[in-house]
Amino acid sequence: xxxxxxxxxxxxxxxxxxxxxxxxxxxxxxxxxxxxxxxxxxxxxxxxxxxxxxxxxxxxxxxxxxxxxxxxxxxxxxxxxxxxxxxxxxxxxxxxxxxxxxxxxxxxxxxxxxxxxxxxxxxxxxxxxxxxxxxxxxxxxxxxxxxxxxxxxxxxxxxxxxxxxxxxxxxxxxxxxxxxxxxxxxxxxxxxxxxxxxxxxxxxxxxxxxxxxxxxxxxxxxxxxxxxxxxxxxxxxxxxxxxxxxxxxxxxxxxxxxxxxxxxxxxxxxxxxxxxxxxxxxxxxxxxxxxxxxxxxxxxxxxxxxxxxxxxxxxxxxxxxxxxxxxxxxxxxxxxxxxxxxxxxxxxxxxxxxxxxxxxxxxxxxxxxxxxxxxxxxxxxxxxxxxxxxxxxx
Numbered sequence: 001x002x003x004x005x006x007x008x009x010x011x012x013x014x015x016x017x018x019x020x021x022x023x024x025x026x027x028x029x030x031x032x033x034x035x036x037x038x039x040x041x042x043x044x045x046x047x048x049x050x051x052x053x054x055x056x057x058x059x060x061x062x063x064x065x066x067x068x069x070x071x072x073x074x075x076x077x078x079x080x081x082x083x084x085x086x087x088x089x090x091x092x093x094x095x096x097x098x099x100x101x102x103x104x105x106x107x108x109x110x111x112x113x114x115x116x117x118x119x120x121x122x123x124x125x126x127x128x129x130x131x132x133x134x135x136x137x138x139x140x141x142x143x144x145x146x147x148x149x150x151x152x153x154x155x156x157x158x159x160x161x162x163x164x165x166x167x168x169x170x171x172x173x174x175x176x177x178x179x180x181x182x183x184x185x186x187x188x189x190x191x192x193x194x195x196x197x198x199x200x201x202x203x204x205x206x207x208x209x210x211x212x213x214x215x216x217x218x219x220x221x222x223x224x225x226x227x228x229x230x231x232x233x234x235x236x237x238x239x240x241x242x243x244x245x246x247x248x249x250x251x252x253x254x255x256x257x258x259x260x261x262x263x264x265x266x267x268x269x270x271x272x273x274x275x276x277x278x279x280x281x282x283x284x285x286x287x288x289x290x291x292x293x294x295x296x297x298x299x300x301x302x303x304x305x306x307x308x309x310x311x312x313x314x315x316x317x318x319x320x321x322x323x324x325x326x327x328x329x330x331x332x333x334x335x336x337x338x339x340x341x342x343x344x345x346x347x348x349x350x351x352x353x354x355x356x357x358x359x360x361x362x363x364x365x366x367x368x369x370x371x372x373x374x375x376x377x378x379x380x381x382x383x384x385x386x387x388x389x390x391x392x393x394x
């Protein structure tokens with residue numbers, strides 16, 4: 001027996017279903033297919049951001065996930081060439097409440113629907129995204145098959161999502177990471193009416209371990225006069241050392257940190273022992289935690305949005321942050337040599353740590369925003385300060 005939820009009202013949508021969302025528990029939601037014609041399997045998560053859908057969709061951390069957007073109107077400003085966080089879209093599908101309207105923005109070059117089709121992303125509209133969010137909140141993250149086109153064989157799509165292994169235990173960084181070492185193009189932060197700037201001033205050199213790095217992280221570093229060398233996720237310590245970094249950055253990325261730590265932990269440990277400053281964001285934060293003796297675990301529903309309050313435990317100030325993660329550092333496994341520096345005001349989960357032994361710190365959230373607030377930009381500045389100290393000694 002397939003249950004259905006009420007579809008979002010839309011007078012301009014056809015009454016005939018052209019898309020479905022089939023959950024692993026047998027729930028089937030009828031909607032209207034958009035984007036790529038076909039089907040895809042992934043874990044359904046929800047994002048509460050009101051803006052920045054193009055940055056969200058192009059974030060590699062969403063690999064193998066289907067994003068349910070809680071904000072009803074998505075696609076209003078179309079798509080452009082600037083708000084892209086990676087060259088390839090890695091997620092499996094998108095869910096919208098309302099149909100995509102004609103775009104209205106001076107930077108828009110293509111409708112979102114056409115852009116999704118070009119990037120082979122399956123989408124569905126006409127669903128009650130708030131009900132889907134409540135379902136995930138109550139039941140936890142769930143696997144699903146999203147379909148645009150042939151919707152009659154629901155049993156086949158149910159079998160597909162039930163047979164998919166899920167994100168727990170899945171290593172995805174080597175899928176999304178760069179395959180070769182390269183130098184960043186010096187693109188730095190956006191200036192209104194001028195666009196992205198080019199900063200060729202290089203005071204320090206940072207090696208970025210690419211687990212699925214967002215471009216805006218690199219832009220933030222570039223704006224602070226750094227030369228950036230991006231390396232694949234499994235690059236060994238010897239090769240990293242040959243690059244002579246003043247600091248090493250552990251990027252964001254998708255998948256289960258426990259799985260990635262099987263090869264990443266030892267590399268990070270060698271970097272720490274060499275006393276090179278280390279800074280991690282999101283997955284990079286979780287991998288640093290593993291290297292320092294912590295464990296991670298899958299969250300019930302995850303944190304995904306641009307308005308998450310985080311308390312800085314060092315100064316008791318609250319930062320509004322952008323977040324995207326489905327795993328967390330297990331607070332029950334924090335060893336003596338690790339200090340918790342930031343905490344979520346939603347659920348008190350760990351949002352930041354610092355090593356008491358090594359020159360290393362990390363945060364679970366995204367200080368580079370894109371989209372989101374810039375309350376936490378100081379973390380980039382703090383890392384540069386640590387790099388400066390290290391460079392002066394070496």
